[in-house]
Amino acid sequence: MLPFFEWCEATWLGTAVRESIWAFPVIEAVHLLGLSLLGGSLLIVDLRMLGIGLTRQPIALLARDARPWLLAAIAVMILTGVPLFLSEAVKCYYSTPFRVKVIALPLALVYTFVVRERVAQQPALETSRRSRAAGAVSIALWLTVAAAGRWIGYS
Amino acid sequence: MPSLRAFLEWLAATPWSIALLESRYVWPLVESTHVLTLALFVGTAAMNDLRLLGITLMRAPASDVTGRLLRVTRRAFAVMVTTGLLLFYSNPVHYYHNVFFRIKLLLLIVAGLNVWLFHGRIHRRVTQWDLDPVPPRAARVAGAVSLLAWAAIVVAGRMIAYNWFDCELQPQRAFVNWAAGCVAGEH
Numbered sequence: 001m002l003p004f005f006e007w008c009e010a011t012w013l014g015t016a017v018r019e020s021i022w023a024f025p026v027i028e029a030v031h032l033l034g035l036s037l038l039g040g041s042l043l044i045v046d047l048r049m050l051g052i053g054l055t056r057q058p059i060a061l062l063a064r065d066a067r068p069w070l071l072a073a074i075a076v077m078i079l080t081g082v083p084l085f086l087s088e089a090v091k092c093y094y095s096t097p098f099r100v101k102v103i104a105l106p107l108a109l110v111y112t113f114v115v116r117e118r119v120a121q122q123p124a125l126e127t128s129r130r131s132r133a134a135g136a137v138s139i140a141l142w143l144t145v146a147a148a149g150r151w152i153g154y155s
Numbered sequence: 156m157p158s159l160r161a162f163l164e165w166l167a168a169t170p171w172s173i174a175l176l177e178s179r180y181v182w183p184l185v186e187s188t189h190v191l192t193l194a195l196f197v198g199t200a201a202m203n204d205l206r207l208l209g210i211t212l213m214r215a216p217a218s219d220v221t222g223r224l225l226r227v228t229r230r231a232f233a234v235m236v237t238t239g240l241l242l243f244y245s246n247p248v249h250y251y252h253n254v255f256f257r258i259k260l261l262l263l264i265v266a267g268l269n270v271w272l273f274h275g276r277i278h279r280r281v282t283q284w285d286l287d288p289v290p291p292r293a294a295r296v297a298g299a300v301s302l303l304a305w306a307a308i309v310v311a312g313r314m315i316a317y318n319w320f321d322c323e324l325q326p327q328r329a330f331v332n333w334a335a336g337c338v339a340g341e342h
Contacts, residue, residue: 025317029310032193036309039194040202044224053199053227057215065212069205146194150187 005093014086024087027080034076035146041069042112042142045120049135051127059131063120074109097151104148108141163247175245182245189238196231197305199224204305207298209289216285217294221278252322252335255314262311266304273297 008014017023045063047053054062085092092098119134166172175182205211206220243250250256277293284290290298318324322337332339 021319025314029313032190032309032313033306035194036197036201036305038198040198040200043195043198044202047227053224054212054215054219055223056219057212061214062212065214066202069202069211143191146191147187150190151183154183 002090002093005089008086008089011086013083014089017083017087024084027083031077031080031084034073034080037069038073038077038142041066041073042138045116046135046138049116049120049127049131049138051132056125058123058125059120059127060123063117070112091155092152095152095155097148097155101145101148101152104141104144108138108145111141112138160248160251163251166244166247172244172247175241182242185238185241185245189235189242192231192234192238193309196228196235197309199228199231200305201302203228204298204302207290207294208302209287209295213288217287217290218281218285221281250315252337253315254320254331254335255311255317257334257336259308259311259315262304262308266301266308269297269300269304273301 009018017027044053045059045066048055048057048059048062116134116138119131122128122131175185202211203220203224206213206215206217212220273294277291277297284294289295320327320331320335322332322335322341325337327335327337331337
């Protein structure tokens with residue numbers, strides 16, 4: 001596996017980001033802006049499923065309105081996350097938080113677009129045990145991704 | 156302002172400030188909380204702004220969003236302020252002379268004024284446009300200003316971590332030294 005990470009770090013994009021003074025911080029700042037949008041579009045639905053926030057709106061309606069913003073946010077996160085990773089791929093290889101993130105991220109994505117999306121289709125205004133569980137699991141998964149992401153920087 | 160500098164120097168010398176800065180886990184934990192709460196705080200604020208701009212949640216009454224969603228935003232803001240103050244307390248003199256920290260404070264004032272104007276004037280007549288998918292111009296402007304201000308605050312906040320314009324790194328341009336309030340001959 002290590003040779004692959006070394007190859008990643010040697011790509012022109014990885015090299016360019018690493019050798020620039022500004023590139024990493026600027027891409028990182030956009031990554032954080034993406035996090036804000038991701039947080040907003042994800043959490044208004046998750047919190048709603050827990051019975052917090054926009055409780056007068058049906059979950060299905062909120063989920064539908066938030067969906068394009070969620071997709072845009074995920075696109076921003078991936079487009080900025082990849083060059084950040086390439087610039088320090090070998091460090092990431094040895095980083096436990098990075099490994100946690102790489103495992104938690106696909107889980108969070110699959111959960112959001114397979115399980116939560118189905119649960120969110122309920123038209124009723126009341127939260128159910130199912131919706132509360134889905135909201136809580138979604139928050140836990142994405143929190144793991146975000147916290148692990150932040151912790152890569154400390155390792 | 157030498158008196159403010161003196162106060163911050165005193166603050167930096169307090170045992171709790173030193174302990175926080177040198178702590179191996181508490182400081183990263185406080186900083187992570189600051190960064191991760193961003194998703195909740197700026198996230199929900201941004202969804203509110205997008206509603207004011209008339210580009211999302213258009214079927215929800217504007218007052219529902221400003222009422223119920225902003226309640227969550229305010230709580231998240233309390234966490235942002237608490238963790239932010241703790242981070243500042245851990246290294247007050249350093250942040251005081253950080254250009255991006257100063258920019259961030261100015262932008263926070265802009266965002267604060269916008270909140271004050273919006274809730275003091277525009278939002279008072281919310282019943283007149285509550286169900287409009289696209290709110291009136293004044294509300295849209297407030298939403299746009301908020302969105303831009305918070306985005307700039309996030310970027311400035313992230314840049315605080317970099318030392319390009321630190322007083323310790325001389326020579327700097329005269330403008331940078333002025334903006335960072337560097338004391339000549341101190342470094």
